[in-house]
Amino acid sequence: MRGEIRVVHYINQYFAGAGGEDRANIGPQSGESPIGPGVGLQRALGEAAQIVATVFCGDNYMAEKGDVAAVEIAHLIGEYSPQVVVAGPSFGSGRYGLACAQVCYAVQRELKIPALAAMHEESPAVDLFRRRVVIIPTGRTAAGMAAALGAVARIAVKLGRGEALGTPDLEGYFSRGERSNEFSETQGAVRAVDMLANRFQGKAFQTEWPLPTYDAVKAPPAVTTRRPIRLGLVTEGGVVAKGNPDRLPSGWANKWVRYSLTGIEDLTATDFETIDGGFDTRAGNDEPDRLIPVDALRELEKEGKVQLHGELYSTVGNMGSISNMRRIGAEMAYELRRAGVDAVLVGAT
Amino acid sequence: MNDSWKHGGEGSSHLELLTYEVKDAAMDHQTALQAGTLTINAVELRSLLLEDSYFDDVVFDVVRPGEDARLVHIIDVVEPRTRVSEPGSDFPGLLGAFRTVGRGTTHRLGGICITEVSEPVPGAATLWREAMLDMSGAGAQYSPLSRLINLVVEFRPNLERLRQTESADKTDTLAAFAAGYDKAIRLAGLKAAVYLASITAGLRPDRRETLRLAENDSLRALPGVVYLLQLQATYLYGEILPPTGSVGEPGPLPTIIHPNEVLDGALVNAFTTMACTREATYLMQNHAVIRELHRRHGESLDFRGVVLYTYGENNSSKERVAGHTANLADLLGANGAILSSLGGGHATIDLMLTCEKLERRGIATTLLLPEMATDPEDSGFVHFVREAQAIVSTGNYEQRVQLEPTGKVIGGMQLIDGHQNASGSLDVPLRLIIGSTNQWGASQLRGRAR
Amino acid sequence: MLVTALSPLAKTVGANRIVRGKAVSHPFGDPTLSPIDERRFRRRLVEKALSALAIDVDTPTVFEADPETT
Numbered sequence: 001m002r003g004e005i006r007v008v009h010y011i012n013q014y015f016a017g018a019g020g021e022d023r024a025n026i027g028p029q030s031g032e033s034p035i036g037p038g039v040g041l042q043r044a045l046g047e048a049a050q051i052v053a054t055v056f057c058g059d060n061y062m063a064e065k066g067d068v069a070a071v072e073i074a075h076l077i078g079e080y081s082p083q084v085v086v087a088g089p090s091f092g093s094g095r096y097g098l099a100c101a102q103v104c105y106a107v108q109r110e111l112k113i114p115a116l117a118a119m120h121e122e123s124p125a126v127d128l129f130r131r132r133v134v135i136i137p138t139g140r141t142a143a144g145m146a147a148a149l150g151a152v153a154r155i156a157v158k159l160g161r162g163e164a165l166g167t168p169d170l171e172g173y174f175s176r177g178e179r180s181n182e183f184s185e186t187q188g189a190v191r192a193v194d195m196l197a198n199r200f201q202g203k204a205f206q207t208e209w210p211l212p213t214y215d216a217v218k219a220p221p222a223v224t225t226r227r228p229i230r231l232g233l234v235t236e237g238g239v240v241a242k243g244n245p246d247r248l249p250s251g252w253a254n255k256w257v258r259y260s261l262t263g264i265e266d267l268t269a270t271d272f273e274t275i276d277g278g279f280d281t282r283a284g285n286d287e288p289d290r291l292i293p294v295d296a297l298r299e300l301e302k303e304g305k306v307q308l309h310g311e312l313y314s315t316v317g318n319m320g321s322i323s324n325m326r327r328i329g330a331e332m333a334y335e336l337r338r339a340g341v342d343a344v345l346v347g348a349t
Numbered sequence: 350m351n352d353s354w355k356h357g358g359e360g361s362s363h364l365e366l367l368t369y370e371v372k373d374a375a376m377d378h379q380t381a382l383q384a385g386t387l388t389i390n391a392v393e394l395r396s397l398l399l400e401d402s403y404f405d406d407v408v409f410d411v412v413r414p415g416e417d418a419r420l421v422h423i424i425d426v427v428e429p430r431t432r433v434s435e436p437g438s439d440f441p442g443l444l445g446a447f448r449t450v451g452r453g454t455t456h457r458l459g460g461i462c463i464t465e466v467s468e469p470v471p472g473a474a475t476l477w478r479e480a481m482l483d484m485s486g487a488g489a490q491y492s493p494l495s496r497l498i499n500l501v502v503e504f505r506p507n508l509e510r511l512r513q514t515e516s517a518d519k520t521d522t523l524a525a526f527a528a529g530y531d532k533a534i535r536l537a538g539l540k541a542a543v544y545l546a547s548i549t550a551g552l553r554p555d556r557r558e559t560l561r562l563a564e565n566d567s568l569r570a571l572p573g574v575v576y577l578l579q580l581q582a583t584y585l586y587g588e589i590l591p592p593t594g595s596v597g598e599p600g601p602l603p604t605i606i607h608p609n610e611v612l613d614g615a616l617v618n619a620f621t622t623m624a625c626t627r628e629a630t631y632l633m634q635n636h637a638v639i640r641e642l643h644r645r646h647g648e649s650l651d652f653r654g655v656v657l658y659t660y661g662e663n664n665s666s667k668e669r670v671a672g673h674t675a676n677l678a679d680l681l682g683a684n685g686a687i688l689s690s691l692g693g694g695h696a697t698i699d700l701m702l703t704c705e706k707l708e709r710r711g712i713a714t715t716l717l718l719p720e721m722a723t724d725p726e727d728s729g730f731v732h733f734v735r736e737a738q739a740i741v742s743t744g745n746y747e748q749r750v751q752l753e754p755t756g757k758v759i760g761g762m763q764l765i766d767g768h769q770n771a772s773g774s775l776d777v778p779l780r781l782i783i784g785s786t787n788q789w790g791a792s793q794l795r796g797r798a799r
Numbered sequence: 800m801l802v803t804a805l806s807p808l809a810k811t812v813g814a815n816r817i818v819r820g821k822a823v824s825h826p827f828g829d830p831t832l833s834p835i836d837e838r839r840f841r842r843r844l845v846e847k848a849l850s851a852l853a854i855d856v857d858t859p860t861v862f863e864a865d866p867e868t869t
Contacts, residue, residue: 167797167798167799168798168799169797169798175798175799176798176799177798178798178799179720179722179729179745179796179797179798179799180745180748180796180797180799181744181745181748181779181794181795181796181797182794182795182796182797183490183793183794183795184793184794184795185793186793187637187641187790187791187792187793188637188717188741188742188743188787188789188790188791188792188793188794188795189637189638189640189641189717189789189790189791190637190641190790191741191790191795192638192641192687192715192716192717192741192790193574193638193641193642193645193650193687193715195715195739195741196574196685196686196687196713196714196715196739197645197649197650199685199713199715199739200572200650200684200685200713205739207738207739207740208740208741208742208795208796208797209718209720209729209740209741209742209796210798211728211730211733211735211737211738212728212730212733216813217813217815219815219816219855219856219857219858220815221855222852222853222854222855223852223853224853229849229852231849237826279823279824280824281824282824283822283824283825283828283830284824284825286830287825287828287830287837289827289828289841290825290826290827290828290830290841291825291826291827291828292827293827293841293842293844293845295838295841296827296838296841296842296844296845297845299842300842300845300846300849305849306849321724321727322727322728342852343800343852344800345800345802345845345848345849346800346801346802347802347803347820347826347827348801348802348803348805348809348820348826349803349804349823349824349826664804732808733811734807734811735811
């Protein structure tokens with residue numbers, strides 16, 4: 001029995017050697033030894049830990065059943081009483097990456113033991129799960145397997161021992177996207193002059209406050225239809241029906257509202273207003289078309305240049321958290337896509 | 350440009366700073382400094398400060414690092430200084446006529462500061478008024494000022510003077526009195542600073558520093574560094590630097606100043622802003638970035654000067670401020686620049702615009718910036734530019750700290766924000782602790798990704 | 800198509816098609832203009848936005864409105 005640390009390894013059907021896409025629907029299965037990349041992982045773990053079981057599952061099974069499957073797998077894993085669970089490495093894969101992250105998250109919740117995944121930063125699972133699961137960065141493809149396994153083994157042993165991990169940049173995992181204070185050994189002024197000195201000398205330096213990276217969304221192709229463009233209307237400037245019957249908040253919004261534009265030729269001050277707390281609302285209240293130009297669009301519609309979607313979607317961007325705004329945007333997009341619009345005009349304040 | 354700044358000619362900005370260390374302080378019959386102990390004649394000092402009829406009384410206290418004591422309602426903090434080579438030239442524009450500072454010989458008392466406290470008077474603005482300091486316990490580590498002996502001066506307003514002021518509009522009267530009282534407190538702090546530092550006449554200093562940006566041939570090989578200091582609430586030789594106009598007024602254009610002027614009393618705090626980033630006079634007299642650049646001048650860099658900038662109130666004004674600030678840095682011969690910003694929304698935009706312009710000109714930048722995220726997943730940036738790749742964080746001031754109850758509170762009974770009992774246990778954001786996220790890097794606090 | 804006065808920020812954040820609006824509190828309006836002139840301004844701005852939909856872009860692009868409209 002190597003070391004005291006028991007590890008269970010989660011992989012997908014492909015890395016388990018069970019087959020490719022044709023077997024992506026298989027449900028959870030297990031074996032009491034390292035399988036596939038688990039063999040390399042066990043080598044990397046050395047005497048410090050033992051892979052007591054491998055659990056694998058089809059990527060489509062996971063994609064379709066989501067968290068329900070992840071919980072099922074967590075309980076299967078639990079039968080082997082591990083101290084730590086490793087999922088992947090899944091490299092650039094989308095479904096496999098999500099499956100790994102979901103399994104880890106379920107293991108943490110259901111079994112209350114640590115888990116870690118490993119994947120390339122562009123995998124969608126990173127953005128969705130980095131706050132909840134320790135995820136180690138890897139290369140894009142399995143060509144980086146050896147390096148990935150080394151990093152995974154090092155952190156798996158630490159977690160298995162119950163040791164606290166250092167900060168993401170020191171330990172080598174994706175930051176949870178959170179920040180908190182600490183005391184440095186040196187004054188900020190000294191660190192600032194040091195950082196500039198490193199820049200002069202062309203030496204590597206690390207910013208203490210990385211700029212946000214936003215998803216790069218590939219631009220949809222130009223709308224080239226000959227018929228009038230079907231246009232959705234969205235505002236984040238808090239345009240609401242007068243009196244704000246749906247109680248859209250003036251900031252920190254976690255919801256959005258929709259108003260029928262049937263029979264409405266322009267947004268009037270009697271029927272609409274803005275309740276956004278992030279800017280001076282006088283101009284928008286006097287003339288709500290200044291926030292979303294229904295009047296101009298109706299004019300163009302009469303000339304056959306555009307066809308307005310039947311509803312105005314509205315939310316408040318003021319002080320909005322990124323995660324809420326992401327979700328609101330996704331919900332609006334889903335509805336607009338279902339309604340068959342060609343494009344969306346978004347008015348922002 | 351006047352080369353005598355650097356060539357050591359007539360009127361060069363060559364400052365001899367003599368430090369007299371204070372290891373303890375106490376009230377006594379005579380104001381004197383002996384073997385590191387400062388004694389203060391409270392009667393004499395009180396009499397000096399009460400020359401200003403804004404005050405009904407002033408009360409002194411001495412608190413030491415590690416003592417179970419908490420100061421609240423802090424207005425400004427000043428280091429005792431006097432310019433012995435030009436008597437009567439201290440804090441020009443405020444205590445006396447304009448005189449260029451930053452040259453000659455200045456005496457300072459080290460290890461001690463004068464801390465002005467007062468309850469806000471009716472009519473005083475209370476937003477950003479609260480500033481506190483714990484001398485021991487969990488809160489002490491969050492301010493660089495807790496490591497100093499604080500001579501606390503508590504001011505009491507002369508309400509009789511308020512009653513005697515005639516005005517048709519009661520609101521005006523109160524606001525005018527509050528503004529006058531606030532300024533009177535600051536001037537009194539400066540007077541006390543000079544009074545105490547004057548005791549060093551004839552004494553031998555513990556340390557002597559020469560602060561001079563000497564010019565020599567080796568400097569040509571070193572990268573030129575300019576420091577861009579963003580200010581919001583500061584007197585420059587007695588004139589308030591940013592205009593106090595309404596929203597929509599353009600910000601003033603930036604200006605150039607010699608670093609020694611900043612260190613020698615040209616800049617004095619003018620009004621209260623957030624405690625965590627308050628432009629306390631003490632922190633300008635001992636400006637961390639300027640001190641560090643001075644230290645490395647001639648060794649690894651050529652410190653070319655300081656640009657004072659503020660921020661514009663609208664887009665076009667911001668472009669003007671940022672553009673001109675970058676121009677001045679370039680004009681001074683910057684190969685690199687350190688930029689500090691008060692943080693928050695408005696001011697950070699100007700910082701970022703300036704950074705962008707400098708980087709695009711090939712001038713490397715490093716920014717010093719406090720964080721203000723309330724949501725853990727918030728990046729904390731209100732605005733940023735891709736060029737801002739080198740940032741030193743001075744900490745997130747929205748992060749909260751739990752402070753233990755204290756045996757002694759000076760300055761007031763209740764916090765201005767939230768009215769909590771000032772002597773009890775407190776749960777406050779770092780925003781309320783003076784200098785906690787000092788944007789000039791005086792402290793060691795920083796933010797880090799988790 | 801995103802219409803906002805803060806077009807530099809929109810570009811940094813990665814919106815692909817951006818048209819610069821007039822001001823934060825009135826992207827599609829200009830209260831200093833007479834009602835008729837303002838409606839003309841708004842229409843021109845909207846036309847600009849719609850025309851950008853017919854153009855392919857690779858990276859975040861700010862479509863500057865005509866000088867008259869900003």
